[in-house]
Amino acid sequence: MGVVQAKRDYSLSGPENKRALESGLASAEWYASPIPRKRMKELMKRKNGPAIRDTVIWLALLVGSGLLAFQAWGTWLAIPAFLIYGILYASPGDSRWHECGHGTAFKTPWMNEVIYQFASFLVLRPATPWRWSHARHHTDTYIVGRDPEIAQPRPPVWRIILMEIMHLYAGPKDIKRMCLHAFGMIDKEEKEYIPKSEYRKTFWESRVYLLIFAAVVAACLYTQSILPAMFVVLPSFYGSILVLTFGLCQHLGLHEDVVDHRLNSRTIYMNPFFRFIYWNMNYHIEHHMFPMVPYHALPQLHAEMKGDCPKPCRSTWAAIREVVSALRKQGKDPAYTIVRELPVSAQPYRYKPIPVEGGNHYARAMD
Amino acid sequence: MQEPWIEVCDSNDIEEEDVIRFDYGSVTLAVYRSDKNAFYATNGYCTHERVHLSDGLVMGNIIECPKHNGRFDYTTGQAKKTPACDALQTYPVKVTGGKVYVRIE
Numbered sequence: 001m002g003v004v005q006a007k008r009d010y011s012l013s014g015p016e017n018k019r020a021l022e023s024g025l026a027s028a029e030w031y032a033s034p035i036p037r038k039r040m041k042e043l044m045k046r047k048n049g050p051a052i053r054d055t056v057i058w059l060a061l062l063v064g065s066g067l068l069a070f071q072a073w074g075t076w077l078a079i080p081a082f083l084i085y086g087i088l089y090a091s092p093g094d095s096r097w098h099e100c101g102h103g104t105a106f107k108t109p110w111m112n113e114v115i116y117q118f119a120s121f122l123v124l125r126p127a128t129p130w131r132w133s134h135a136r137h138h139t140d141t142y143i144v145g146r147d148p149e150i151a152q153p154r155p156p157v158w159r160i161i162l163m164e165i166m167h168l169y170a171g172p173k174d175i176k177r178m179c180l181h182a183f184g185m186i187d188k189e190e191k192e193y194i195p196k197s198e199y200r201k202t203f204w205e206s207r208v209y210l211l212i213f214a215a216v217v218a219a220c221l222y223t224q225s226i227l228p229a230m231f232v233v234l235p236s237f238y239g240s241i242l243v244l245t246f247g248l249c250q251h252l253g254l255h256e257d258v259v260d261h262r263l264n265s266r267t268i269y270m271n272p273f274f275r276f277i278y279w280n281m282n283y284h285i286e287h288h289m290f291p292m293v294p295y296h297a298l299p300q301l302h303a304e305m306k307g308d309c310p311k312p313c314r315s316t317w318a319a320i321r322e323v324v325s326a327l328r329k330q331g332k333d334p335a336y337t338i339v340r341e342l343p344v345s346a347q348p349y350r351y352k353p354i355p356v357e358g359g360n361h362y363a364r365a366m367d
Numbered sequence: 368m369q370e371p372w373i374e375v376c377d378s379n380d381i382e383e384e385d386v387i388r389f390d391y392g393s394v395t396l397a398v399y400r401s402d403k404n405a406f407y408a409t410n411g412y413c414t415h416e417r418v419h420l421s422d423g424l425v426m427g428n429i430i431e432c433p434k435h436n437g438r439f440d441y442t443t444g445q446a447k448k449t450p451a452c453d454a455l456q457t458y459p460v461k462v463t464g465g466k467v468y469v470r471i472e
Contacts, residue, residue: 027417029417032422037385040422041385041424044424044433046426102436103436103448104436109448131449131450132450135415135435135450138434138435139416139434139435195452197452198449290433291434291435291436292423292424292431292432292433292434292436
């Protein structure tokens with residue numbers, strides 16, 4: 001891996017894509033912590049129980065907070081009530097979209113598919129394109145020119161981060177793509193990872209989404225109120241603060257262009273409520289290294305491999321501080337990267353840190 | 368002339384409803400033992416991305432890619448779930464004298 005000095009092209013069809021393909025970084029074989037096969041089989045085993053329980057609790061919380069918000073409409077109490085409803089709509093929507101997209105949350109495939117489609121609509125992500133986008137994210141995690149889900153380039157664009165507090169960058173982008181799909185067109189970037197055999201499904205899914213949008217608009221016009229949209233569609237904007245918070249903490253500040261998830265992903269110890277709405281994705285190194293381990297088994301997987309990983313961030317707040325600090329440093333020096341020490345029990349990285357003046361550290365591949 | 372049978376392992380080296388990796392020259396295979404004690408072999412890499420299927424989970428007749436959840440029926444090689452779209456190549460397998468053999472054609 002070379003030291004990053006200049007602004008890079010993060011598009012999937014530019015020179016960085018060619019470079020990643022030529023250097024062997026694309027579709028590479030990644031480091032995996034040594035876990036006995038028997039134990040891995042236990043950890044990968046599918047269950048319906050935990051996901052059914054968690055889905056029932058989630059939907060009950062969503063309906064309950066929605067009723068409270070409805071009662072509070074027209075008063076100042078509506079602000080916190082809708083904030084709670086929006087967070088319970090968007091954040092678990094994001095994590096359920098994610099886990100069910102991996103096909104691991106439930107044992108029964110149709111349950112994963114139903115919740116995946118439902119949650120995709122909640123977070124306004126066209127279901128099929130995002131399934132393929134996320135598959136690429138797992139193939140080429142934070143490989144520049146290959147991964148369509150790199151949250152921020154280097155140097156970071158703070159305007160986009162601020163817009164994403166209300167989902168005002170990615171949300172409109174996805175709605176624009178839905179409109180293209182509805183007319184039988186695919187965005188240029190999407191063509192890089194969606195096979196043609198999936199186009200038809202993509203077009204019909206977006207048409208259904210747009211029909212639902214139209215129904216919500218019609219309901220608003222009929223009732224002469226924005227209230228229907230406050231329950232459907234708008235929560236993915238006004239309730240997205242935790243989606244952003246968790247999303248920023250997954251990889252930012254860490255390495256690009258390395259084939260070891262211990263260097264480019266972040267595991268965080270979170271409180272039980274956050275873990276519930278995030279479905280244990282705080283164990284992000286574990287998830288990326290072994291993506292077929294269901295969310296409910298990630299704490300056990302963490303126990304198996306923590307001796308081979310850098311120390312987790314001790315809290316969500318600690319992770320946010322680490323990320324913001326790194327992004328600020330990358331604003332001045334795009335090559336800045338957090339380097340985390342491994343415990344003595346770990347297999348060493350295939351990369352070595354290079355101390356430089358000012359305390360920044362870069363990593364490059366061992367010769 | 369047919370290709371010779373190549374010894375893979377003892378039949379007990381593969382647990383029921385499990386898979387192992389078998390490398391022969393430049394070829395990598397996945398060799399399976401089903402929950403009905405039958406043996407099968409396919410190409411060792413997922414057809415979606417170059418990921419070893421031997422790290423995946425066997426569920427009945429299905430092998431799941433350990434990275435992207437693509438699924439195949441390993442008895443026929445047929446792709447059953449995206450992102451796997453193309454079938455796996457399958458190979459003849461026989462068990463003789465407690466040994467598993469495969470013919471790489």
